[in-house]
Amino acid sequence: MAIVGESGSGKSTLISLVERFYDPQAGEVLIDGINIKSLKLKWIRGKISLVSQEPLLFMTSIKDNITYGKEDATLEEIKRAAELANAANFIEKLPNVLKMVGQSGAQLSGGQKQRIAIARAILRSPKVLLLDEATSALDVESERVVQEALNRIMVGITTLIVAHRLSTVRNADCIAVVHQGKVVEQGAHDQLIKDPDGAYCQLIQLQQVHTEGMHEVPYSSGSRLKSRSLSLEQSMRDSPRNRRQHSVKPLGLSGSDDLHGSADTSRQEHKEFGDSEAPKKAPIGRLFNLNKPEAPILLLAVIAAFVHGLLFPLFSIMMSGGIRTFYYPAHKLRKDSTFWALLCLLLAIISLIAIQLEFFLFGMAGGKLVERVRAFSFQSIMHQEVAWFDDPSNSSGALGARLFIDALNIRRLVGDNLAILVQCTITLISGFAIAFASDWKLTLIVICVIPFLGLQNYIQVKFLNSFSEVLQVMYEDASQVVAEAVGSIRTVASFCAEKRVITMYSKKCQATMKQGIRSGMVGGLGFSFSNLMLYLTYALCFYVGALFVHDGKSTFKDVFRVYFALVFTAFGISQTSAMASDSTKAQESTTSILAVIDRRSKIDPTSDEGIKLEKVDGNIDFNHVSFKYPSRPDVQVFSDFTLGIPSGKTTALVGESGSGKSTVIALLQRFYDPDSGTISLDGTELKNLTLSWLRDQMGLVSQEPVLFNDTIRANIAYGKRGEATEEEIITVAKAANAHEFISSLPQGYNTNVGERGTQLSGGQKQRVAIARAILKDPRVLLLDEATSALDAESERIVQDALDKVMVSRTTIVVAHRLSTIKGADTIAVIKDGSVAEKGKHESLMGIKGGVYASLVELHSKASAS
Numbered sequence: 001m002a003i004v005g006e007s008g009s010g011k012s013t014l015i016s017l018v019e020r021f022y023d024p025q026a027g028e029v030l031i032d033g034i035n036i037k038s039l040k041l042k043w044i045r046g047k048i049s050l051v052s053q054e055p056l057l058f059m060t061s062i063k064d065n066i067t068y069g070k071e072d073a074t075l076e077e078i079k080r081a082a083e084l085a086n087a088a089n090f091i092e093k094l095p096n097v098l099k100m101v102g103q104s105g106a107q108l109s110g111g112q113k114q115r116i117a118i119a120r121a122i123l124r125s126p127k128v129l130l131l132d133e134a135t136s137a138l139d140v141e142s143e144r145v146v147q148e149a150l151n152r153i154m155v156g157i158t159t160l161i162v163a164h165r166l167s168t169v170r171n172a173d174c175i176a177v178v179h180q181g182k183v184v185e186q187g188a189h190d191q192l193i194k195d196p197d198g199a200y201c202q203l204i205q206l207q208q209v210h211t212e213g214m215h216e217v218p219y220s221s222g223s224r225l226k227s228r229s230l231s232l233e234q235s236m237r238d239s240p241r242n243r244r245q246h247s248v249k250p251l252g253l254s255g256s257d258d259l260h261g262s263a264d265t266s267r268q269e270h271k272e273f274g275d276s277e278a279p280k281k282a283p284i285g286r287l288f289n290l291n292k293p294e295a296p297i298l299l300l301a302v303i304a305a306f307v308h309g310l311l312f313p314l315f316s317i318m319m320s321g322g323i324r325t326f327y328y329p330a331h332k333l334r335k336d337s338t339f340w341a342l343l344c345l346l347l348a349i350i351s352l353i354a355i356q357l358e359f360f361l362f363g364m365a366g367g368k369l370v371e372r373v374r375a376f377s378f379q380s381i382m383h384q385e386v387a388w389f390d391d392p393s394n395s396s397g398a399l400g401a402r403l404f405i406d407a408l409n410i411r412r413l414v415g416d417n418l419a420i421l422v423q424c425t426i427t428l429i430s431g432f433a434i435a436f437a438s439d440w441k442l443t444l445i446v447i448c449v450i451p452f453l454g455l456q457n458y459i460q461v462k463f464l465n466s467f468s469e470v471l472q473v474m475y476e477d478a479s480q481v482v483a484e485a486v487g488s489i490r491t492v493a494s495f496c497a498e499k500r501v502i503t504m505y506s507k508k509c510q511a512t513m514k515q516g517i518r519s520g521m522v523g524g525l526g527f528s529f530s531n532l533m534l535y536l537t538y539a540l541c542f543y544v545g546a547l548f549v550h551d552g553k554s555t556f557k558d559v560f561r562v563y564f565a566l567v568f569t570a571f572g573i574s575q576t577s578a579m580a581s582d583s584t585k586a587q588e589s590t591t592s593i594l595a596v597i598d599r600r601s602k603i604d605p606t607s608d609e610g611i612k613l614e615k616v617d618g619n620i621d622f623n624h625v626s627f628k629y630p631s632r633p634d635v636q637v638f639s640d641f642t643l644g645i646p647s648g649k650t651t652a653l654v655g656e657s658g659s660g661k662s663t664v665i666a667l668l669q670r671f672y673d674p675d676s677g678t679i680s681l682d683g684t685e686l687k688n689l690t691l692s693w694l695r696d697q698m699g700l701v702s703q704e705p706v707l708f709n710d711t712i713r714a715n716i717a718y719g720k721r722g723e724a725t726e727e728e729i730i731t732v733a734k735a736a737n738a739h740e741f742i743s744s745l746p747q748g749y750n751t752n753v754g755e756r757g758t759q760l761s762g763g764q765k766q767r768v769a770i771a772r773a774i775l776k777d778p779r780v781l782l783l784d785e786a787t788s789a790l791d792a793e794s795e796r797i798v799q800d801a802l803d804k805v806m807v808s809r810t811t812i813v814v815a816h817r818l819s820t821i822k823g824a825d826t827i828a829v830i831k832d833g834s835v836a837e838k839g840k841h842e843s844l845m846g847i848k849g850g851v852y853a854s855l856v857e858l859h860s861k862a863s864a865s
Helices: 012-020 041-046 062-066 073-086 088-093 110-123 138-151 199-215 263-272 284-290 292-323 329-385 384-388 396-414 416-438 440-447 450-487 488-494 499-550 556-578 580-598 661-668 689-695 712-717 726-735 737-744 762-775 792-805 839-845 851-864
Strands: 002-004 048-051 128-133 158-162 175-179 183-186 620-627 638-645 649-653 676-681 698-701 780-785 810-814 826-831 834-839
Touching: 002 012, 012 128, 012 158, 012 175, 041 792, 041 810, 048 073, 048 110, 048 488, 062 073, 062 110, 062 689, 073 110, 073 726, 110 689, 128 661, 138 396, 175 199, 199 661, 263 620, 263 762, 284 292, 284 329, 292 416, 329 416, 396 450, 396 851, 416 440, 416 556, 440 556, 450 488, 450 499, 488 499, 499 556, 580 661, 620 661, 638 834, 649 661, 661 780, 698 762, 712 726, 712 762, 726 762, 780 792, 826 839, 826 851, 834 839, 834 851
Parallel strands: 002 158, 002 175, 048 128, 128 158, 649 810, 649 826, 698 780, 780 810
Antiparallel strands: 175 183, 620 638, 620 676, 826 834
């Protein structure tokens, strides 16, 4: 059964209802005559395989990603599924240096990701197969092979196909045309095509115009030949970084069962990116510098902590003096006890005010520091080059954990720990001062055991510090599991992988638990030894003090004053020891967060360095460019890549999936810099231009539109640096064929699109993204499969709008579907990291046995099928 219709008509919603991602408000969804609600959810999903238009991979090995289809699959079964999905060839070419596919599969091109997703579905051997634009990210040859594989496995399986390109569903047993949430036509292709005025016939005519235009076959429609027609709907809602890397990536089929790899692997990969290691000691002075605006508040807090630190030593004087009064005569006892009682009351009032003020002021200063540190950290993260985010240690989960946990830990250094440090320092100084003033001989004898206590604290802090480093990596790994599971909940649900993901998270938590046990054991030993030394100190004090009193060298009052001074001083030491673990975490967090803040981006978009051209013509030249992705230094993407793109002309880049087409766009926007060679704009090397100005001259519409969790109006307004007027937003929305569907929404332009635009269909998201690019009014237009997510009619109108925008602009079009670029001024065929052929459509077709001619021939076969 094939479901066809315009974008936003509800095709993918049918898939969601069959998978029970949602339940209908009315009516029923039946499988074998049984209401799906009455079936066990996990069981029924186990009978269904889904290949969606948004292929989502987990941050693990290729092997583990495929085994989500069948957890206990053998290696032979995995290889067979990969072969059926036409994935085995590119997997075998990948070196085993790195086993991870990256966050959301960012290490793979769109076509490679889709083939892994198809292999995952095939491995399950489902009874029901759901194909939601399953071959949308593949080039013509890969699409043909994968479609043949799908045709083979579809035999005897109930299959539901959602498609925009109707040539892929002509052989379906039944085709249903959906329009505005209703089935308007249903039947076989031969039956539906008989009604020339029918909805299906109109859709087929629109697409025939585009495909036949490639072969110079006239057709009665006047639609433009540049409309998209060969690939299926493409609308990726996953990570905004997925399209940063498109070349063949070094990822092995074999891999660990660990979802995110070990901490050692993560660290090793981090070093491979060339970043300098973070300093071993946290520069506490930097924190105080960051807290400089709160200096008056900190000064008052230190004064309050100073008073707090004096309370215990002063109390030792009162305790010794109060006990002494009980040996006085009755008439003197009453007077002295009243004095000491009033003095205790005074200390109680002072402590109430001082301690409250101390923690309030330190808390206020610490809160301001947390706010400032998070702001600076996020600002630094936003300035980093794209390659920095390719490092697994800089995944969204890890960075989110740093911003949340590390910033809170840092507060302890300026807040709680600083308060305790000041308090304990004053307590120690004043306590020993009182003890020495009372009986210096006894105090010196007792002090002899203090070094043992200090040695114990030093060793304990060292152990806890090493534990804290490992725990931080584990917390970040666990956070990444949660981020992926929640962000990919549809994929997790469709493959019944909830238990597997929970198990992965539990393993991460168990690792932190084991480290916590070790930390607790070390802390327990330290605290117990600390108490042992304290009680031995008290015993020594009593024993030596008794000898001194016996020999007349000291008095009862002095011995007890020394004892109480040391007792309350010991409280200060024990408090410092108790905070050792938190202090260690804070030190580690400070080192981590300052490393992020201090890191200078190799390609900083906020830098004002460089020049700005007075006039931009748009001549672009790639001269002998060689390039490898920093995260995959063993894979050569470009070698001696040379390409000239003339001003005001349209240049199309074609080639198989993973050949490096989108890498051209990434290099142009300076997401990366080439290893050798130069890229220039109007004769000026890109590195010499101000980066923010350079990117202002370019408008990008990518294959995977990324929308922010904001209103449609705000998302379109991102295209312009300054304030965009309502008139401008509506104008560009109309040009992108988005105004009509936006106006039909209850809240219109104020509609929130949801996280990654999930409240909109794929085509709707793409139209908003196109409107955003048009608003920028760029000199250079970059179209990376810009209309791949649109139905035929929307595609035609949007392509017309793009054609108008492309006039007098330098335009680079990346395409799998050759029908979209037939009219381009220049077509460059990329193969093996270099330009294999270049010229107009007609001249390239004249090359016998040429690469382009072969691609067109494959295109013809795919269309005829």
